Amino acid sequence: MKNTLRQRIGEQFSLITLLLWALRVGVFIVVLWGSINTLASGRYEASTWINLVIAGLAQGSIYALIALGYSLVYGILRFINFAHGEVFMAGAFTSVFVAEALERSGFFPKYPILTFAILLIVSMTSSTVVAVLLERIAYRPLRNAPRLVPLITAIGASFFLQYTFRGLYGSGFHTYPEFGQLWGVWNIAGMDIQIVQVFVFLASLLMMAGLYLIVERTKTGKAMRAVSEDKEIAALMGIDVNRVIVITFVIGGMLAGSAGVIRGMYQPQGIWFFMGFHPGLKAFTAAVLGGIGNIPGAMLGGLFLGVFETVGPTLILQGLGIPAANQLKDAIAIIMLVLVLIFRPQGILGEKLAEEKA
Amino acid sequence: MFNNVRLALKLGFYGGIIALFISVIGMVETFDQRNIINGVVSIGLGVLLINVLVIGYQTAARIGKGLVQPGENGKQTARARAIVIGNGSLAGAVVSSWLALLVLVESQINLRSVLINVSPELISLLTFGLETGAGALLLLFLGTLFGGLGAFTFSLPSRVRRPLVAGLMWLAFWGLLSGVIRTTLSEIGIPSVVAKLFVKIEGLTPLGAVIIFLLAIAINLGNQRWREPLIERITLLPPTRQRYFRFGTWALGIILLLALPWIVGRVTSDTLVLVGIYILMGFGLNIVVGKAGLLDLGYVAFFAVGAYSTAILTSADEISAIQISFWAALPIIVIITGIAGLLVGAPVLRMRGDYLAIVTLGFGEIARFIALSDWFKPWLGGAQGVINIPSVALGNFLIVGPQKLYYLILAFALFALFISRRLDKSRVGRAWEAMREDEDVAETMGVNTIYYKLLAFAMGAMIASLGGAVFAVKLSAIFPHSFNVEVSITALSLLIIGGIGSLPGVVVGAFALVGIPELLREFSEYRLLLYGAVLIIMMIVRPEGLVPSTRRARELHEDEAAQDDWLKSETERNIITPAEL
Numbered sequence: 052m053k054n055t056l057r058q059r060i061g062e063q064f065s066l067i068t069l070l071l072w073a074l075r076v077g078v079f080i081v082v083l084w085g086s087i088n089t090l091a092s093g094r095y096e097a098s099t100w101i102n103l104v105i106a107g108l109a110q111g112s113i114y115a116l117i118a119l120g121y122s123l124v125y126g127i128l129r130f131i132n133f134a135h136g137e138v139f140m141a142g143a144f145t146s147v148f149v150a151e152a153l154e155r156s157g158f159f160p161k162y163p164i165l166t167f168a169i170l171l172i173v174s175m176t177s178s179t180v181v182a183v184l185l186e187r188i189a190y191r192p193l194r195n196a197p198r199l200v201p202l203i204t205a206i207g208a209s210f211f212l213q214y215t216f217r218g219l220y221g222s223g224f225h226t227y228p229e230f231g232q233l234w235g236v237w238n239i240a241g242m243d244i245q246i247v248q249v250f251v252f253l254a255s256l257l258m259m260a261g262l263y264l265i266v267e268r269t270k271t272g273k274a275m276r277a278v279s280e281d282k283e284i285a286a287l288m289g290i291d292v293n294r295v296i297v298i299t300f301v302i303g304g305m306l307a308g309s310a311g312v313i314r315g316m317y318q319p320q321g322i323w324f325f326m327g328f329h330p331g332l333k334a335f336t337a338a339v340l341g342g343i344g345n346i347p348g349a350m351l352g353g354l355f356l357g358v359f360e361t362v363g364p365t366l367i368l369q370g371l372g373i374p375a376a377n378q379l380k381d382a383i384a385i386i387m388l389v390l391v392l393i394f395r396p397q398g399i400l401g402e403k404l405a406e407e408k409a
Numbered sequence: 410m411f412n413n414v415r416l417a418l419k420l421g422f423y424g425g426i427i428a429l430f431i432s433v434i435g436m437v438e439t440f441d442q443r444n445i446i447n448g449v450v451s452i453g454l455g456v457l458l459i460n461v462l463v464i465g466y467q468t469a470a471r472i473g474k475g476l477v478q479p480g481e482n483g484k485q486t487a488r489a490r491a492i493v494i495g496n497g498s499l500a501g502a503v504v505s506s507w508l509a510l511l512v513l514v515e516s517q518i519n520l521r522s523v524l525i526n527v528s529p530e531l532i533s534l535l536t537f538g539l540e541t542g543a544g545a546l547l548l549l550f551l552g553t554l555f556g557g558l559g560a561f562t563f564s565l566p567s568r569v570r571r572p573l574v575a576g577l578m579w580l581a582f583w584g585l586l587s588g589v590i591r592t593t594l595s596e597i598g599i600p601s602v603v604a605k606l607f608v609k610i611e612g613l614t615p616l617g618a619v620i621i622f623l624l625a626i627a628i629n630l631g632n633q634r635w636r637e638p639l640i641e642r643i644t645l646l647p648p649t650r651q652r653y654f655r656f657g658t659w660a661l662g663i664i665l666l667l668a669l670p671w672i673v674g675r676v677t678s679d680t681l682v683l684v685g686i687y688i689l690m691g692f693g694l695n696i697v698v699g700k701a702g703l704l705d706l707g708y709v710a711f712f713a714v715g716a717y718s719t720a721i722l723t724s725a726d727e728i729s730a731i732q733i734s735f736w737a738a739l740p741i742i743v744i745i746t747g748i749a750g751l752l753v754g755a756p757v758l759r760m761r762g763d764y765l766a767i768v769t770l771g772f773g774e775i776a777r778f779i780a781l782s783d784w785f786k787p788w789l790g791g792a793q794g795v796i797n798i799p800s801v802a803l804g805n806f807l808i809v810g811p812q813k814l815y816y817l818i819l820a821f822a823l824f825a826l827f828i829s830r831r832l833d834k835s836r837v838g839r840a841w842e843a844m845r846e847d848e849d850v851a852e853t854m855g856v857n858t859i860y861y862k863l864l865a866f867a868m869g870a871m872i873a874s875l876g877g878a879v880f881a882v883k884l885s886a887i888f889p890h891s892f893n894v895e896v897s898i899t900a901l902s903l904l905i906i907g908g909i910g911s912l913p914g915v916v917v918g919a920f921a922l923v924g925i926p927e928l929l930r931e932f933s934e935y936r937l938l939l940y941g942a943v944l945i946i947m948m949i950v951r952p953e954g955l956v957p958s959t960r961r962a963r964e965l966h967e968d969e970a971a972q973d974d975w976l977k978s979e980t981e982r983n984i985i986t987p988a989e990l
Contacts, residue, residue, distance in 0.1 A: 067758070067859065074756075131763050148523045192949045199704050200948050202763050203905065206706070207944025210898060214938035218434025221525035328894075332774070335767060375783040382778040385771035389756055392764050 071393065078390060081371070088370030095365070098242045103362045109248035109317060111357015112255030116310035117334035118341070118349040119262060120182075120303030126279040126344035127299050130198065133205035134185055136331015137212035138304050140324065142178035143311030144216055146170045147225045147322045150315070154228040163230055167312070175308035181212065182304030183297060191293075209328075217324040225322040227315035251317045258309050259350050262302065266346060271298060279344070329381055333360070336388040342398030351399060360384050413472045417496040420471070421503025421556075424464035428457055429507045432535065434938070435526030439931045441534055444612025445584030451612075452585065452929075453534065459581065461504050461552055465497035465559025472496050473563060494560045501556015502549060508535055509545040516541040572629040579625035580618060587612050589677055589928055596674035666819065670812040678811040680927045682883055685818035686876045687923045690900040691907070691915035692825040693872030698901070699910035700838060701865035702845030704766040706897050707753065707773030711870035713780065713892035714749045715877025718742045720795035720887050721788070728790050735801040735882065742878055743871045750870025754863045773897055780889035794888035798881050814883055821875045828872070829912055841865060895937060899923065902940040905947050908954020917956050 089095075117139050124132045150170055153159040159166045189208045193201045233247040266272035277285040278295045286292050314330075315322065333356060341352025363383050368376035391398065431437055440453035450458065473493050511527070512535055514520065520527040536544020562570055583590060587608050594604040607617030643654055670678040690712065697705045722731060722738035753772050757765045780789050789795070801808040801817060808817055832838045840861045843851035852858050881887050903922045907914020922940065926932040932939075947954065 070755070131767065133767070152522075189945050189949070196948075196952070199762050199766070200952060202704070202766055203901070204945050204948040206766075206898070206901075207941040207948070209941070210937045211941025211945060214935065214941065215430075215434060218436070218526060218935070218938065219524055332767070332771065339764075373784045378782045379778060379784070382775045385768075385775055388771055389768050392760055392768060393756055396760070396764070 075394065082367055085367035085370035088372075089366050090370075092370070100362070101242060102244070103365065104358055105244060105248050105252075107358030107361030108354055109251040109357070110361060111337075111354040112252050113310050113314050113317065113353075114330065114334045114337045114357055115350045115353025116255055116258060116306045116313070117330055118337035118353045119259070119346065120307050121335050121338040122341070122343055122346060122349040123275075123299050123303050125338070126346075127275065127282075127296060128190070128194070128201075130190075130201045131205065131335065132185075132190075132303075133202065133331070133335075134189075134208040134212055135182075135303065135307060136327035136329075136334065137209050137216075138178050138182045138185070138327070139307040139311050139314075139330060139334075140327030141181040141212065141216065141311075142174035142304075142308030143315055143322055143326065144220055144225070144324065145177040146174035146308075146312055147227055147315060148220070149173050150227050151225065159228055160231075163232065167230070167316075170312045170315070171309060174312045175305045178308030178311065179301050179304035182300040182307070185212075186297060186300045191296075209331075213324050213328070220324070222324065224320070227319035227322065229319055230316055233316060247317055251313055254313055255310075258306060262306065263346065265302065271295075275299060333381075333384045336384055336391075339388060339396075340391050340398055342400040345398065345400050348398055348400035355399075356384060356387065359387065413492065413496050414499065416471055417468050417500040418503055420464050420468045421500035424460055424500065424504040425507030428460050428504050429511060431456060431460070432508060432511060432531060433524055433527060434935075435531075436935060437534060438526060438528060438531045439934065441530075442611075442931060443585075443929065444587075445581060446618040447609050447612040447614050449615060449618075455581065455584070457508075458555060461501050461555040462559040462562070464504055465501045465556035466563050467559075468500040468556070469493045469497045469560035469563035490564050493564050494557050497560020497563075498553045498557035501559065502553040504556065505548050505552020508552075509548045512536055512541060512545050512548065571633070572626040575629040576622045576625040580613075580622050583621050584613050584618070585925070586928060589673065592674045592676055593672060597672060667816075670815040675810070675812060677928070678815055680924055682811050682814050682818050682879070683927055684919050684924045685815065685822050686880055686883075687899065687903060687919040688822050688916055689818065689825055689876040689879075690873055690896075691903050691919055692822070692829050692912065693869045693876070694900045694904055695829065695910065695912070695915060696832065696841075696872065697865050697869035698904060700832065700841040700845070701862065702762075702841070703757075703862065703865060704762060705769045705866075705869065706766050706894075706901065707769035707771065707776070708869070708873060708900050709892050709894065709896040710753065710769075710773045710776035711746050711749060711873035712877045712880070712896055713776050713889075714746045714870070715742055715874030716881040716887050716892070717780065717789060717795070717877075718745045718874070719878040719881040720798050723798055724795050725797040725799060726790075726795050728788065728795055735799075735878075739878065742874050746870045746874030746877070747867045750867040751863055753870075754866030758859055758862055770894065770897070773894060777889055777892050780892065789889075792889060794886060796886040798885045798887070800885070801882055808882075811883075814879070817882075818879050821879065825872045825875065826912060828868075832868075837861070837864065898937065898940055902943050906943050906955055908957040911954060911956050911958040914954050914956035914958070918954075 117135065120135045120138065121132060124130070124135070150159070150166070153166050153169070185208055189204050190201055193204060230247075233250055235246050236243045237246055237249070238244075266275060274285070274290045274295050275298065277288065277290055278292055282292055285295075334353065337352035337356045338349045339352070340356060341348025341350070343349075360380055360383055364376035364380050368379060368383075373379070437453040437457060440456065441451045444451045445455045473489075512532055515527055515532055535548060537547055538544075539547060562573060565573070588610055590608050591604065591610050594608070595601055605614075607614055607620065613621065643651060646654075670681060673681065690708065693711075694705065694708050697703050697708070719735070719738060719742050720726075721728065722733055722741060723735055725732055753769065757768050760768060779785055781792055783791060785791070808814055832841075840851070840856045843854065843856050844858050844861055848858055880891075884891075899922065903918030904915060905918075906922060907916070907918030922943070926936045926939070
């Protein structure tokens, strides 16, 4: 009895646990100190913060759309499709040419909604094609390989796709034409809200609602859930596992493709072959944050990350007296990934699959 | 019969997609500036040619298996040979028809507005300067011809085939490196008038090509005939005499290693130094990934810390407050980077393999963000980096220029090699191995996994810091943009192509993935495309690498072996028959 008690104490107060607690407290103090400093300085009004949050939601909904692809694939194959950021890039990069062509021909100013639909179809198609090819060529032969093998393949695929698209479309930057109607401002209760941000948010919500219906209400969705539960048993129950996996990649690709066009609406500049890398990394962060494999979790994680990344530098880092805090926006997202993985690897909504199903 | 045709069509289809891909992403055109054989075939067309030949050969090999056993006793019937060659030609025709299609489509639609590399130059290359229709026909004809040739090569007896293939491979290899041969020849004092007969900057001369081809055939034949008996005779010698031979080989190797920069010349030495840096990185990463089994994708961070600490400690720039000599700084650099290794290692201690990979990738990016940021600008120089890094002095002797720098990197690389070799057989190495196999079991057996993981990170980081230090000295100025994710991916790719855990593999990988692209400047644009392809293909086809370490190869194929054993035992017990499977 005595012995076990001592063991338990020893376990709880091991050096690592102590360090982790120190880190936890340290992070908390830094965040609190920075925020209080910034808020106390009174440099920003309440409306600034609200605007930042809305911008963050818009940005976050794009992350969420990509994160869903990570989560869906992870849920079924238990591996990180690192090249998913490039699936997103494939859609955005391909449809920018259509957008430019439609703009030149004068079709775009006349029928903006139709144009949006066309772009969406083009982008989703190309992303889906890339995602399916990826699965067929790179991942399927490795389905039963040790875990790190498909991850290394995915990393290779990521760079292969980047430089393939660079070879195909060139290394220059492209720009989506601006949807004039979206770039207005709504004045609600004395605050200026950019229409485009609301549009982006709503469009993404619509896509996610569609996904939710597919997964929860259709027979295919049921099959997907069954496969994610247990591949072998699902196969025994007469589910074509290969087909379900392809469908998963198709859905992930479609969501990523739609994210590509939506990103083009929201941030028209900077469409090039490397545009998928950082959003991919962040969407993965979002997926982990929400609990990888968990669909509502990915949405929530994406939105949270978007808001945190937009508000964070201003709120926390400026308060700490760090100059040009926005340069560190990307670093914040990565640090958050590290912290989540240390303290709550199962994410916000995730079950404890981090250990057992591994 | 029908199956054969279908196979030929299928292989031709895939080969055609590859040919189309290579053309459309611009490789053919970019590599056209350099020739394998001057005035005969450029590297760009050579790649397409090799593609067709290989497809023809593969078609023949797959079909031929059922029809003839080629080479052995020459028992092929004329009919079997005709079938094989016919199908090879068919496959070749299908390959070239894709390119012909590209030519035809481009003549109707302007693809270039989207596909930037489908340029008039590419089209004129593919049509050999003829007009569309005639060019496409010629293309088809050549595809058929070379597909058939590939198949024909297969149908030759292996006695003839092997030297022939070896000759072609040598030709391609030296043609690729013709620029290097040229500088080397002038460096070792062969007058340029003589050298020009064999090789020009743009490629081999036809005479040089013939000589290399014949030389390769001679060596291959000689190898077949004399190598085995020679080895046999050496093993029959008494041990004391054998030692002379071993000693001789070693001495020859060391002399070659020491003389290398003066043989290949200044320009190529520069590449050698870069290759050396990556060999060093490969050795370091091998400790983390190969031995301890921790997939670290942010290895560039340690490289950067090494380079930056070198810069700050030794630079005469105003940013660095202190200025000490390289040798005095070296221990400090190594220690700083080791601490950085611990800092990266500590948070990821309890993470699973795939999470660890992505988090370390993130750390690599954070290192770059920090180096770039205004926040750290007073200390790290921001986007402008740190300049005025002095050369290394050894007493009164200044190590300046690539040929002397080579010895520095050689010394470091040998040091890292020595450490890696010693670690392999030590208690630490065994602990890492146990941890890689199964962390929980290792822990139960008394391996302190936390300690050994941190040790792996710190050791890997320290070796990378040496590479970073040489990198900083080599360029005498560093910028944050040099330290991007490409460096980590390069190090990982060379480790994987050589074989994870294999030290000779690192050297082979570094020469193949860093050396050759560096010597062919046009290649640099497609470097990462190549690395990506290497990672995918190696993982699917040969996960143990080109120069595998025996133990790793066994681990990777463990599952298959286990499955085979199971199957065998089950069939032996007659519970299931193979037919049921």
